[in-house]
Amino acid sequence: MKGVVFVELLSMAEKAFGEDVVDQVIEKADLANGGGYTAVGNYPCEELVKIVDAFSAHSGLSPELLQRKFGHWMMDFFGKHYPEFFTGKSTSFEMLEAVDQEIHVEVLKLYPEAELPRFETERTGERQLEMVYTSPRPLVSFCQGLIEACVENFGETAEIAFEATPDQSNSTTFTIDVTDT
Amino acid sequence: MSSVQDDRVSRSRYERETTARKEAEQLLEQKSRELFLANQKLSQQSEMLEQTVKQRTAELRLALEKAEAASAMRARFIATMSHEIRTPLGGLLGMIDLILGDETDPAKRELLEYASTSGEALKRIVNDVLDFSKMEAGAFQFENEKVDIRALIGGVLALTGASIPDGDARLRSSISPTVPQFFAGDATRIRQVLANLISNAGRYSSGGTIEVRAFASPHKKGALIRVEVEDHGVGISTEQQKDLFKDFTQVQNKLTAAAQGTGLGLAISRRIIEGAGGHIDVHSEPGVGSVFWFELPVEVVEARSSLQKSGSIGAPAAKAEVDGARILLAEDNKINQKLLLTFLKRMNVTADLAENGRIAVEKFAPGKYDLVLMDVAMPEMDGLEATRIIRDSWPAEKIPPIVVLTAHVLDAIHEDSARVGIDRVLSKPITFGDLRDAISEELGAKHAPDQDAPMQFGARPAVFVHLSEPILQGLIESMSENEVIALVEEFVIDSRRLLEAITSNLRRGEAEAAAAEAHALKGMSGLIGVQGVSELAGQLEQSAPYLDEASIDEVAGSIAQHLDTLDRALNNTPD
Known part of the structure; x- marks a missing residue:
């Protein structure tokens, strides 16, 4: 997993819990190279799960909630650092559809070795989008947070439901119903 | 990554940052190195590519030069062969004709006629092969001239009529009034196709009429000319028809046990017709006969001013338009x-x-x-x-x-x-007929049957005995007896002058000049039909540099004797 995710996760934790808490939690978490991450490096996903679990244990907040919060944080980060991905998009559906079709295409050009999740989308109604997230990584809630943030970003409100995709392992189907634009 | 609340940073935090920085630097160094190597590889490849392009270009240029040289050599070879083969063949055929003209023994005449037929067949093959080679070498070009298809058909019929048994009686032609009088095309090549189809019709049938028909229909280019040649001969099975227009293909001919020709005739015809944008094909039924046809889109050069009667055309002849030219x-x-x-x-x-x-x-x-x-x-x-x-x-x-x-x-x-x-x-x-036809065709004259070439009868002047019969016939066809006699008189005078020049040049050792004069004498006497002088002059031309005094006297004496004989005949005094 790209180092930038780790760096941002720790940034968020510092913002939420303060530096001292982060220092303590990381110390206890028993991470490889002592929890030092660079944005340009690559690290195993298990480390990320370990960090989330450690903060969950410390704060009493569920790992799912922390992942969702982190999803919001990352959407904000993308908006600040990669505004070009948002230009020309007027709805959250257009943005979500672009993840597989545009953004990941660009990512692969820079990092051919990147293992990217798949986001298959289908418009199942005038205001409904179905998005099937497929990845061996247990980051469903992180995705949920990203989708929520995306909807908010375009000034929309939506109901977001998800369930394990039937007959397809490692897949989760999100159903996004926009209620107000 | 920094907290604004406190200036101090914890030790563990500092160590984490150091680790991260070291890793980032390592990664940077690694990526830089990879980038450098990739760049190096890229420039090497681009250099190699340039090298390869240069090399390939050089190879291609060399191959092109070689191909062009080979093609030029082939064209030169064809031109040389064409000359080298046709010239002696022409001489051979001419000699056979001359001997035939003089020979009276029926047995020898028959043998000579076989020789002549074989020679003609050889000439046809040589011409076919040369044409074919030219086509293969791409040296075959179409002329764009005024074509009079009526004259062409007439001419070909007259020519082939002589070579097909009973030809004059069996050959028929009908040309629709819709056919334009003139169109733009290559007359020589169209004539070649016509001659091929008509002679095939003759070779593959033993009796029955051979009919040549021509029609025209409107076409966006001007007119679509369709020519058909129908025979009632052996016919061709559907199976054989498939290969008919391919190179070196022949249909087994039951009429002649041996195959004749190269099997290139129809292949050449197809190339000619298709090269001119037309189409050639055949309808045939074994045992019934064949209709070979071709269609040619042509540009009409000049509309017909009056309708010409369609019907049989014997020989091309033109007087009306040549008259007064x-x-x-x-x-x-x-x-x-x-x-x-x-x-x-x-x-x-x-x-x-x-x-x-x-x-x-x-x-x-x-x-x-x-x-x-x-x-x-x-x-x-x-x-x-x-x-x-x-x-x-x-x-x-x-x-x-x-x-x-x-x-x-x-x-x-x-x-x-x-x-x-x-x-x-x-x-x-050149014969009178050839010259007249050529002039008439060039003047674009209409052809009408020649009716005023009366044969001359009665006692023949004595000097005619000494002239070769076929040449004499040609002379008589074109001029009066008195004119022929005057021509021979002039010939004798000129020949004596030339003979004198030859002998004096030979005696002075000027062999080259003598040979040139002997060549002129040979040509003159050949034209008039004085074979004896022509042959002796030919010998002089050939052996001018090697003759001794005695031989010069002997040959010159023989020529003089011939001239004396002519003189006596002209003066009507017996030998």
Whole structure:
């Protein structure tokens, strides 16, 4: 997993819990190279799960909630650092559809070795989008947070439901119903 | 990553940052190195690519040069072969014809006729193979000239009529009035296709009529000419029809046990017709007969002014339009002058004589002549040079057709002629009929059956016995007996003068000059049909450098004897 995710996760934790808490939690978490991450490096996903679990244990907040919060944080980060991905998009559906079709295409050009999740989308109604997230990584809630943030970003409100995709392992189907634009 | 609340940073935090930085630096170094190596590889590849392109370009250029050289060599080889094969073959056939003319023993005549037929077959094969090679070498070019299909069909029928058993009776032609009188095309090539189809019809049938039909229908280019040749011969099975137009294919002929020809005739015909944008094919039924046909989209040159009756055409003949034409004749040889002027006079043509190319150029002016007859080899300025000057001096539309007369049968002459803008090449010795047809075709005259060539009967002048029969026939066809006698008289005088020049040159050791004069004498006597003198002059020409005094006297004596005989016959005194 790209180092930038780790760096941002720790940034968020510092913002939420303060530096001292982060220092303590990381110390206890028993991470490889002592929890030092660079944005340009690559690290195993298990480390990320370990960090989330450690903060969950410390704060009493569920790992799912922390992942969702982190999803919001990352959407904000993308908006600040990669505004070009948002230009020309007027709805959250257009943005979500672009993840597989545009953004990941660009990512692969820079990092051919990147293992990217798949986001298959289908418009199942005038205001409904179905998005099937497929990845061996247990980051469903992180995705949920990203989708929520995306909807908010375009000034929309939506109901977001998800369930394990039937007959397809490692897949989760999100159903996004926009209620107000 | 920094907290603004506190300036101090914890030790563990500092260590984490150091670790991260070290890793980032390592990664940067690694990526830089990878980038450098990738760059190096890229420039190497680009260099290699450039090298490869250069090498390939050089190889291609070399291959192209080689191919061009090979192609040029092939074209030269074909031109050389064409000359080398056709020239001796022509000589051989001519000699056989001459012997045939004199031979009276039926058994020997039969053998000679076999020899002649075989020779003609060989000539056809050689021509086919040469045409085919030219097509293969891409050296085959189509001319764009005024074609009179009626004259073409008539001419081919007259020619093939003689070679097909009972030909004159079996050959028929009908040409629809819809067929335009003139269209643009390559007359020589169309004639070749017609001759091939008609002679095939003759070879593959033993009886029944052979009918040549021509029609025309509207076409976006002008007209679509359709020509059909129908025979009632052996026919061709559907199976055989498939390969018929392929190279080197022949249909087994039950009529002649042995295969004749190369099997290239139809392949060449197909290439010609398709090369001219047309189509050729056959309908045939075994045992019933075949209809070979071709269709050619053509541009009509000039609409027909009046309908011409369709029907059988015997031989092409034209008098009406040739009559009264003004012709400039450039010819240096006295005998040829006499002969050609007589021919022209008989055609009722006004002829103006130029003794060489320079005089021809001086005499020529636009509108003054309807046609120019030009000999090639002339003193001061040859015919090709004269033609070139005329072409360069006046706009093309003001220059009448220029016809070249030559004793050479070389392709080179044809090529040179085409280059300087000569419309037609005629080979000497030329017959009255050939000359008349050529002039008439060049003038674009209509052809009408020739009815006023009366045969002359009665006692023949004594001197005629000494002339070769076929040549004499040709002379009589074109001039009166008195004119022929006058021609022979002039010939004897000229020959004596030439003989004297030859012997004195030989005695002085001027073999080259003597050979040239002997060549002239050979040509003159051949034209008149005095075979004895022609042969002896030929011997002199060949062996001029090696003759001793005694031999010179002997040969010159023999020639003089021949001339004496002619003289006596002219004076009607017995030998």
